[in-house]
Amino acid sequence: MATRTDLDGRPIKPITICMIGAGGFIGSHLCEKLMSETPHKVLALDVYNDKIKHLLEPDSLPWAGRIQFHRLNIKHDSRLEGLIKMADLTINLAAICTPADYNTRPLDTIYSNFIDALPVVKYCSENNKRLIHFSTCEVYGKTIGSFLPKDSPLRQDPAYYVLKEDTSPCIFGSIEKQRWSYACAKQLIERLIYAEGAENGLEFTIVRPFNWIGPRMDFIPGIDGPSEGVPRVLACFSNNLLRHEPLKLVDGGQSQRTFVYIKDAIEAVLLMIENPDRANGHIFNVGNPNNEVTVRQLAEMMTKVYAKVSGEPSLDSPTVDISSKEFYGEGYDDSDKRIPDMTIINKQLGWNPKTSLWDLLESTLTYQHRTYAEAIKKSIAKPTAS
Numbered sequence: 001m002a003t004r005t006d007l008d009g010r011p012i013k014p015i016t017i018c019m020i021g022a023g024g025f026i027g028s029h030l031c032e033k034l035m036s037e038t039p040h041k042v043l044a045l046d047v048y049n050d051k052i053k054h055l056l057e058p059d060s061l062p063w064a065g066r067i068q069f070h071r072l073n074i075k076h077d078s079r080l081e082g083l084i085k086m087a088d089l090t091i092n093l094a095a096i097c098t099p100a101d102y103n104t105r106p107l108d109t110i111y112s113n114f115i116d117a118l119p120v121v122k123y124c125s126e127n128n129k130r131l132i133h134f135s136t137c138e139v140y141g142k143t144i145g146s147f148l149p150k151d152s153p154l155r156q157d158p159a160y161y162v163l164k165e166d167t168s169p170c171i172f173g174s175i176e177k178q179r180w181s182y183a184c185a186k187q188l189i190e191r192l193i194y195a196e197g198a199e200n201g202l203e204f205t206i207v208r209p210f211n212w213i214g215p216r217m218d219f220i221p222g223i224d225g226p227s228e229g230v231p232r233v234l235a236c237f238s239n240n241l242l243r244h245e246p247l248k249l250v251d252g253g254q255s256q257r258t259f260v261y262i263k264d265a266i267e268a269v270l271l272m273i274e275n276p277d278r279a280n281g282h283i284f285n286v287g288n289p290n291n292e293v294t295v296r297q298l299a300e301m302m303t304k305v306y307a308k309v310s311g312e313p314s315l316d317s318p319t320v321d322i323s324s325k326e327f328y329g330e331g332y333d334d335s336d337k338r339i340p341d342m343t344i345i346n347k348q349l350g351w352n353p354k355t356s357l358w359d360l361l362e363s364t365l366t367y368q369h370r371t372y373a374e375a376i377k378k379s380i381a382k383p384t385a386s
């Protein structure tokens, strides 16, 4: 492997990374990138490893010896501090991060996103280890513009909706809207990390992902996840398409999101890993402001793309409306619009996303079809036990 250089032309020394939550969607892509393109070592910590099995076995893989899986739950495992001490950098991805859980399992959500992250921050701070912590775009909550009258021309002014790391406020709903349990826990852990940096010199970077999507995201209910489980929108819509069911639009699908391809986003994380002088002390939005759609538009695009990649015609009525109360239960609320400001990540790391929404949906839905279509056919054909 040729010597890698950082953004300032200096050679990059191989490091050891303690990656917590390495077995999840983002972790699996980050491990893949680190193994195939860098000399770094990864201590991969998670309760599951299904999504990184292809990197762990067989022993003959070119990166064998550079990735080591440790099955552990950070809630209660005394090995955690030792593993953080063995590494130069800790990346914390572990979290409950599916909106269906925020209002139905608020305690688990708050514990997972705040309490369980505390020892990670403490061990990094006490042992002078660098930390990259995964937060979320949800810390912005709702836009300022969403509180303006519907016909106000100010709603078109970016000052009222573009989300900036250093100036936008965090606007959540009332306490009974338990949807915000996740955003609030993430906000508090961000504040704690920031304070550790200010008072105790912790070297940290905070990442705020804006709807990263791609292969291996979440699960398909009844195939590789619980039949009653509700994953994030990409997997919900993929599941509907694979089963030839209409896609469910929560409250009419009017909310807006920007989606970024996981492979683009991982490039940004690698720049953070390999350019500590430029990344330390910063909070970065990582998203694609050019890929904005309403959820209804996303459903329409996914329907078209799935018909193309599967060769199967779409339904005459491809979508159906459903209330958020019926879909998510009591206490759900939503972010209206999420456009990331890219100034800081551009200035510090020169990163820009590349992949259009059409292209990323095509590669992702090709993967979904190839991975799940047969299994779904079989599960539908199988008579259910009476």
Ligand SMILES: NC(=O)c1ccc[n+]([C@@H]2O[C@H](COP(=O)([O-])OP(=O)(O)OC[C@H]3O[C@@H](n4cnc5c(N)ncnc54)[C@H](O)[C@@H]3O)[C@@H](O)[C@H]2O)c1
Pocket: 020, 021, 022, 023, 024, 025, 026, 027, 045, 046, 047, 048, 072, 073, 074, 075, 092, 093, 094, 095, 096, 097, 112, 116, 134, 135, 136, 137, 138, 208, 209, 210, 211, 212, 213, 218
């Ligand atoms: N995917 C996105 O677009 C997105 C957007 C905003 C924020 N994030 C944040 O990025 C991080 C990773 O997200 P993801 O999409 O990969 O989610 P994911 O659910 O696929 O991955 C999280 C991983 O953490 C593991 N984990 C959870 N609790 C654990 C514990 N106590 N001990 C050990 N492992 C544990 C899970 O098993 C899972 O493999 C999360 O912190 C999430 O809040 C992701």
Ligand SMILES: O=c1ccn([C@@H]2O[C@H](COP(=O)(O)OP(=O)(O)O[C@H]3OC[C@](O)(CO)[C@H]3O)[C@@H](O)[C@H]2O)c(=O)[nH]1
Pocket: 097, 098, 099, 136, 137, 138, 182, 209, 210, 211, 231, 232, 233, 234, 236, 237, 247, 248, 249, 250, 251, 253, 255, 257, 295, 334, 335
């Ligand atoms: O079948 C469905 C599922 C969802 N929706 C609506 O789609 C919007 C997006 O939903 P989702 O991707 O599940 O999650 P959010 O974007 O709301 O939240 C995530 O953002 C980042 C992260 O922190 C981690 O990924 C997480 O909290 C939403 O409006 C749903 O109501 C639908 O219409 N139909």
